[in-house]
Amino acid sequence: MRAPLSALLLLTGLAACDSTPGQTDRAFTADGQIIAMSGGAGGAANACFTCHGLDGGGDGVAAPRLAGLDAGYLQKQMEDYASGLRPDDAMTRIAKALDQKGRREVAAYYASLPAPQTQMPATAPAPTIYLQGDASRGIVACASCHGADGQGSGQGGNPQIAGQPVAYTLEQIGRWKSGERRNDPRGVMAAAVKSLSDPEARAIASWLSTQPASPAPASAAATGSASVDAAARPAASRETRRPYRSDGA
Template sequence: MRVSLSVLVLLTGLAACDSTPGQTDRTFTANGQVIAMSGGAGGAANACFTCHGLDGGGDGVAAPRLAGLDAGYLQKQLEDYASGLRPDDAMTRIAKALDQEGRRQVAAYYAALPPPPTQTPASIAPAPAIYLNGDPSRGIVACASCHGDWGQGSGQGGNPQIAGQPAAYTLEQIDRWKAGKRRNDPRGVMAAAVKSLSDPEARAIASWLSTQPASPAPASAAATGSASVEAAARPAASRETRRPYRSDGA
């Protein structure tokens, strides 16, 4: 009787250690769209569309547009959320509930969606001078040098498109970079770029970008997407050795 009980305990322990996904998990992670609409194995509370919209356009306030962004950039952000490199109460929980394949699938799904129209009427106002030129005297690098003259993204090293994002979201990210609450940029490129920005300058940049039309990621971003994904899969320490021109931020 003692032997039988030991065997039962052993089998119970082995069953508890079995991490093979069940049929339910496999169903809810079948592809990126299913994950976005269901939350995957994490359940309905993790469904992406509840914040980012059915069209991936965001909520116009705090949740950014995902549709049409570079797949490599999107997956890197999910990997950074999951690892804690980009801490966020909601997104860390959501990203951790997915495995790397699930994060890849949902990133590819949103990247393939057409960018929706900007939620703010298009403005013909010129870009703020600080956005186009920076201010070398204060160590401020021009945003346009990485993100393009209209915020369209450069397609180099995963520098993302930032046009058409809600002003409140962009301003929040600038504030996080400045405060050190967001640190998933190699060698502190983004933190250094915004460190000396004044509050009025940051607001002007965020407001102007929100009026710029969103567009599909540059064709050249496809070549850098795989590099971004590979970088996201490496330990955080190794990512710090990348070249400083790669921002991967915003």
């Protein structure tokens, strides 16, 4: 007996709506390391190591170091990429291909890796603009949030920025200035870099690249980070157009 057309259509619709991960997807998202090396359900094109290196140290140019950064900060950035709050063609695609559990696990994996040693000697003093800012131009001292040596505060909203490539740091400063990146708390980063001159920005980026990276402190675990409390909410429930709802740097 032939099934009624309406029943067939109903079964087809239910099958199309079934988003349960298959056995292959589950295998490739078993833990953060597997996701980083395989790209998870998104496939090999989304494998993190292709840009960030097998050790999470970045490519020394445009792809930043992830190893040893605060887990809460890394997870928050993944959530912001996925929601579009921090737009980036490659990272938005990669973050969206993972579910919330996958984004959390890959963040925890990179946070657990040892921070690579910088190969450049840190001989020059920190730029004055980094340490003191310039109140006359509304520039807040970078050190007030990220520490005198760029090691951050150990909390997700004030991450370690030492040991990152010059080109990456300059690109982020440019994105803060233009408004392309806006996932900072209450617009702090956008305001801080608004009046920076190009030579000042380059001096900061160059000096930070020579500073040694260090592991995130134990107190910066994802479960204890305020940024993760926001990241744990479904992206659709967050007001992604309001900068004060997010954090990052």
